[in-house]
Amino acid sequence: MKDRLVVDPIKCTAHGMCAELFPEWIELDDWGYPVIRSEPVPAHLRGHAMQAVRVCPAMALRLSS
Amino acid sequence: MSSRRVLAGLVPGRPMPLSHHLTVHGELPDLGLLGPGRLLADIEDSGLRGRGGAAFPTAIKAAAVAGRRRPLIVVNGSEGEPMSAKDRVLLSRAPHLVIDGAIAAAAATGAREATIVAPAPALMHVAAAVEERRAAGRLSVKLRLEESAHGYITGEESALIAHLEGRPALPRVKPPLPVERGLRGRPTLVQNVETMAQLALIARHGPAWFREEGTSDHPGTTLVTISGAVQRPGVYEVALGTPLRALASMAGGSVEPIRALLVGGYFGAWVDGDGGRLTLDDGALRRIGAGIGAGVVVALGESACPVAETARLAAWMSDESAGQCGPCIFGLEALAGLLGRFAAGRTEPGDVDRLGRWTSLVRGRSACHHPDGVARMISSAARVFGRELADHARRGPCRGCRVAPTLRTPERLVRAA
Numbered sequence: 181m182k183d184r185l186v187v188d189p190i191k192c193t194a195h196g197m198c199a200e201l202f203p204e205w206i207e208l209d210d211w212g213y214p215v216i217r218s219e220p221v222p223a224h225l226r227g228h229a230m231q232a233v234r235v236c237p238a239m240a241l242r243l244s245s
Numbered sequence: 246m247s248s249r250r251v252l253a254g255l256v257p258g259r260p261m262p263l264s265h266h267l268t269v270h271g272e273l274p275d276l277g278l279l280g281p282g283r284l285l286a287d288i289e290d291s292g293l294r295g296r297g298g299a300a301f302p303t304a305i306k307a308a309a310v311a312g313r314r315r316p317l318i319v320v321n322g323s324e325g326e327p328m329s330a331k332d333r334v335l336l337s338r339a340p341h342l343v344i345d346g347a348i349a350a351a352a353a354t355g356a357r358e359a360t361i362v363a364p365a366p367a368l369m370h371v372a373a374a375v376e377e378r379r380a381a382g383r384l385s386v387k388l389r390l391e392e393s394a395h396g397y398i399t400g401e402e403s404a405l406i407a408h409l410e411g412r413p414a415l416p417r418v419k420p421p422l423p424v425e426r427g428l429r430g431r432p433t434l435v436q437n438v439e440t441m442a443q444l445a446l447i448a449r450h451g452p453a454w455f456r457e458e459g460t461s462d463h464p465g466t467t468l469v470t471i472s473g474a475v476q477r478p479g480v481y482e483v484a485l486g487t488p489l490r491a492l493a494s495m496a497g498g499s500v501e502p503i504r505a506l507l508v509g510g511y512f513g514a515w516v517d518g519d520g521g522r523l524t525l526d527d528g529a530l531r532r533i534g535a536g537i538g539a540g541v542v543v544a545l546g547e548s549a550c551p552v553a554e555t556a557r558l559a560a561w562m563s564d565e566s567a568g569q570c571g572p573c574i575f576g577l578e579a580l581a582g583l584l585g586r587f588a589a590g591r592t593e594p595g596d597v598d599r600l601g602r603w604t605s606l607v608r609g610r611s612a613c614h615h616p617d618g619v620a621r622m623i624s625s626a627a628r629v630f631g632r633e634l635a636d637h638a639r640r641g642p643c644r645g646c647r648v649a650p651t652l653r654t655p656e657r658l659v660r661a662a
Contacts, residue, residue, distance in 0.1 A: 188418055189570035189611045209606050211575035 182243040183220040185229050189213075191240035198232040198241055205229065214241075248458055250466045251442040252482045255338050260370045263377045266341040271449060273345050276352035277385075284353040285311055290452035292464040293444065296331075297321060297400070297437030298510065298539050300463070300527040303444065306434055309424040311354040313432035318356045318386075319409070320347050322363030322438040323393040323400030326510040327653045328541045331468035332438040334480045336367035339442065340374035344388070346441025349448040351386045354434055360389040362405060363438070368392060397511070397565035401613045402427075402435045404567070415567045416613035439468050439540075459485035463526040467540050471496040473651045474503060474546030485537075486529075489520025492542050501546040505629050507652070509538025511562055512618020514625035515551070519544075534625060543651060550645030552637045554652050555626040556584035561654035562619045573616040576607035580623055587634050590641025597638075600627055 185205060187198075194212035204225060206214045221229045221243070233241045254269030255261060261269070276284060289304035310316040320343060324332040335343055347359040361371055368390055378384045394414035398404055401416045402423045408414035409428055427433025436444070443465060447455050456464040463485045469492060472478040476497025483495070489506060493499045503519045514535035516523060523529060527537045545551060563577035580603050586592050604620040604627070611617075627634065636643065 189572065190418055192571060194571050209572065209576075210579065210603070211571055213571040213575070213610070215606070215610070 181220075182245045183226070184218065184244050185216050185221055185232070186242060186244045187214055187216060188240045188242070191238045193238050193240075195237050197235050197237065201235060202228045202232040206232065248466050248484050249482050250446055250458070251335065251339065251342060251439065251468065252480075260338055260340050260374060261342075263341055263374070263381060263383070266339070270342065270345075270446070273348060273445065273448060276349060276448060284349065284448060287447055287452050288353060288444065291447045291455040292452075292462070293440065293447060293455065294463060294527065295437055296439035296443065296467060296540065298326075298512070300537055303436065303440055306424055306436070307350065307353055309422075310356070310432045310434040313425075316354050316356045316432040316434060317428050318347055318350045318354065318359035319405065319428060319433055319435040320350075320359060320361040320438055320441050321400055321402075321405055321435050322361065322367060323405060324364070324438075324539075325397040325400045326539045326541055327397075327655055328472055328507075328543050329470045329510060329539045331470050331480045331540055333364065333367040335438050335442055335468070336361075336363050337370040340371045341378070342442045342445050343371070343438055344374060344378065344384075345445035345448070346436075346443070347388065348386055349444050350434060350436060350441060352448075353444075356386070356434070358387040358389065360391055360409060360428070361438075362391045362393045362409065365392050397562070398567050398613060398615050401615075403613070405435060406433065415569060416615075418612045437539075460524075460526045460528070462528045463537075467525070467537070469525065469540040469542050471542050471544070473507075473544035474500045474549075475544050476500060483525065485526040486524045489516065489523050489525055489542070492525065493519060493544055499544055499546070501548055503544045504547045504549065505545045505551060507541070507543040507545065507622075509536050510541040510618075511558060511652075512615070512622060513538040513541065514621055515545075515555075515629045516625070517629045534621065534628075536621075545651055548645055549648050549651050550588075550633070550643050551626065551630040552584070552633050553588050553642070553646045554650065555623065555630065556581070556588040557650060557654055558652050559584045559619060559623060562615070562622075566615060567613070570611035570616075572607050572610040576603060577616055577619055579603055580607070580619065584623065584626075587637050588642065588646065590637050590639070592638040 199206040293303040294300040322332045394408045399414035403417045404414045459465045560581040563581040607616040
């Protein structure tokens with residue numbers, strides 16, 4: 181099941197929208213890049229995760245198994 | 246303590262000729278006759294681990310490639326580690342052993358083609374050895390020779406493959422791993438030059454012989470490049486599991502009391518004093534947060550300043566970032582700046598906490614392990630040089646800060662991108 185939120189570090193350019201949309205799971209480091217929890221996103225937060233994936237301007241986020 | 250296997254029979258000042266190579270090591274057995282399965286099993290039983298830095302079991306990578314269509318072999322002699330010389334020593338002095346390794350790796354995996362990648366001066370010797378073999382009718386695989394790219398990270402597997410494909414030598418995000426999708430999209434086994442030389446000996450003498458040296462978890466011998474405050478810096482072959490303390494004596498003894506050893510390479514770790522009873526094998530070193538890396542051991546003398554050395558190293562490693570991933574670009578730059586403040590005695594409130602926080606923050610968040618290695622090196626410096634760091638923060642530069650650097654930080658010839 182694709183339930184882990186991962187970032188492509190090469191694509192990511194620190195827009196930071198993911199952390200704004202999904203603060204339960206993503207925080208930004210001192211330089212504005214996302215630090216993402218590595219465990220599976222629980223079912224009740226999947227909607228937030230998918231939204232974070234959709235809005236990333238760099239298309240750097242995805243859900244992965 | 247010194248046991249010569251891959252360095253056996255070297256001729257002073259020139260490559261070992263084919264005839265001499267055969268006298269010293271004997272013929273490579275007919276691997277076609279042996280069958281790929283048998284050689285793969287031998288590699289697994291030997292417990293051979295990669296000698297390029299990660300000490301990853303060679304059998305796992307080889308088996309991953311052997312199960313796939315039209316695999317390729319890449320012999321990695323990039324050796325971007327400034328304090329390492331073992332790969333170019335092997336390539337320029339025992340090129341036939343490395344070629345044998347490539348042939349063995351091809352036989353074990355069903356590959357028909359191998360590429361040897363190295364800096365031009367070493368590659369020249371390999372080219373001469375290949376010609377010698379062609380003339381003698383002793384070349385069973387298609388061998389390509391390619392010049393490596395300049396830069397610390399260009400030997401990372403995916404960067405190396407990008408370079409071979411004519412693109413900038415930059416790491417990419419994994420998966421897919423090169424064993425799945427490597428050079429020209431084909432499954433590719435990338436192994437370090439020394440790993441190949443060891444493989445050439447396993448193909449000849451078998452796994453039981455290989456395990457006569459080393460530890461059960463990390464068998465065999467390994468090449469170490471010993472430098473710094475020792476009488477005779479150079480490349481030595483030692484059994485894995487050799488006490489670190491014995492290495493300086495092997496290199497003629499130390500020229501002054503040793504403050505610390507940098508073990509592994511620039512992505513490695515500082516170890517206190519002469520290493521004491523700690524042994525040179527990946528398991529033992531990992532238990533203290535270090536690793537065998539590329540077999541680099543630099544002895545830092547008491548007259549040097551470990552804070553200045555670490556700060557210069559961090560700055561250089563930050564510069565050597567491929568510049569692709571934010572945590573690496575900005576994290577390493579920030580860490581280098583922070584260590585520079587320690588070295589200059591210009592720390593700001595909170596800098597001690599920042600050191601700990603940033604080294605954990607940059608780990609595991611980039612396409613390759615470059616920042617992880619730098620973080621490891623810096624964490625080890627914080628552990629081993631706590632006293633010196635505090636002294637610098639309080640009093641500024643010390644006498645050792647003016648001593649010529651022990652760690653070489655070569656100027657970057659060509660930017661990776």
